[in-house]
Amino acid sequence: ANRTFSFDATFPTNFTFQNPTPGDGANQTNTTVIFNVTVTEAQLDRAILQIRNGSVTTNFSYLSCYGTAPTLACNYTNSSLGDGRYNYTLWVNDSGGNWNSSALRTLLIDTINPAMSYGDVTEAAGINVSRNWTFVNVSVTELNFRNITFNLRNDTATVNSTTFTTLTLSLNFTNLADANYTYNVSIFDQAGNFNSTANRLITLDALAPV
Numbered sequence: 001a002n003r004t005f006s007f008d009a010t011f012p013t014n015f016t017f018q019n020p021t022p023g024d025g026a027n028q029t030n031t032t033v034i035f036n037v038t039v040t041e042a043q044l045d046r047a048i049l050q051i052r053n054g055s056v057t058t059n060f061s062y063l064s065c066y067g068t069a070p071t072l073a074c075n076y077t078n079s080s081l082g083d084g085r086y087n088y089t090l091w092v093n094d095s096g097g098n099w100n101s102s103a104l105r106t107l108l109i110d111t112i113n114p115a116m117s118y119g120d121v122t123e124a125a126g127i128n129v130s131r132n133w134t135f136v137n138v139s140v141t142e143l144n145f146r147n148i149t150f151n152l153r154n155d156t157a158t159v160n161s162t163t164f165t166t167l168t169l170s171l172n173f174t175n176l177a178d179a180n181y182t183y184n185v186s187i188f189d190q191a192g193n194f195n196s197t198a199n200r201l202i203t204l205d206a207l208a209p210v
Contacts, residue, residue, distance in 0.1 A: 009126035012092040012100045014040035015047070018073075024105040027144075027191040032079045032110055035088075037063060042070040043095040049076050052087045063090075083109050114142035118185075118197055119169070125200040132206050136183055137170035138197065144190040153188070154179045177203050 018036040022028060035049055044065065051059040063074035086109065090102040093132070097172070119137035123129075136150060149163040150171040159181070160173055180203050186196035 012039070012041045012044070012098060015090060015092050015102065017090070017102070017105075022101075022105075022107050027110065029109075029111055029191045029193060031083075031111060032077065033081060033082050033107065033109075035063070035076045035078075035090075037074045037090060039065065039072045039074055039092060041069050041072070041092065041094055044069065044072060045093045045095045047074045048091040048093070050089045050091060051081070052089075052110040053084050055197075058086070081109055083111055085109075095102050095140075099134050108190060109185065110143060110144050110189055110193060113193045114140060114145070114187045114189050114195045115185050116140045116142075116185065116195050116197060118200070122200070123202065125198075125202075128203040128205060130177075130206050131205075132176045132204060133170045133172060133174040134176070134183065134202050134204065135170065136185065140167065140169060140187060142187065143187050146188045146190045148185065148187045150183070152181055152183045154181055176204055178207055179203075195200065 016038050021035050022033060037047060039047055047063040047065060049061050050057060059078060061076055063076045065072045065074040067073050070157055086107045088105050088107060093099050111128060115139050119139050122136050140148070145167050147163050147165050148168060148202060149161060151158065152160040152173050159176070162171060180201065182199050182201050184197050184199045186194065188194050
């Protein structure tokens with residue numbers, strides 16, 4: 001009797017991540033991640049997503065695929081990833097046993113606002129001093145720092161607003177005119193989480209009475 005068989009020596013190559021899959025290097029502030037992939041493969045056997053945290057594989061899951069071959073829509077949702085930096089790779093296998101994988105992608109999940117408070121050498125709110133400068137320092141706890149901004153206003157306008165993209169914990173505002181000033185410090189992490197200190201008031205009065 002005649003027998004018919006097929007031989008497939010071609011590796012799957014046509015698979016593409018689609019929205020709302022996070023882009024490579026993306027940062028997000030929630031722990032639910034949706035992976036959508038379009039796979040064009042006439043003899044698709046399975047599509048598998050591997051998620052790693054450092055050198056440890058934290059998840060190895062089959063994607064659900066729908067549609068009519070050769071073009072299939074595959075998806076998988078993970079809601080159990082905690083804060084951390086992850087690598088993920090898509091693996092595609094056809095019925096001939098041929099495997100291929102996507103490039104490695106990275107994802108940062110960070111749901112926690114930066115912790116920040118005034119340092120001990122920052123003066124208490126509401127003081128009146130005889131000088132033309134004020135020094136502000138803070139303490140910060142944040143693993144995924146993006147930027148920090150020191151703000152100083154007088155009664156009518158912003159006098160100084162300085163942003164640092166390297167972690168800077170203090171700034172001395174100098175050459176200030178006599179006036180009432182309000183200052184604060186704000187911080188962002190890489191995922192867009194935000195925090196700021198409370199406003200503090202200081203009065204500078206360096207002129208002696210006439």
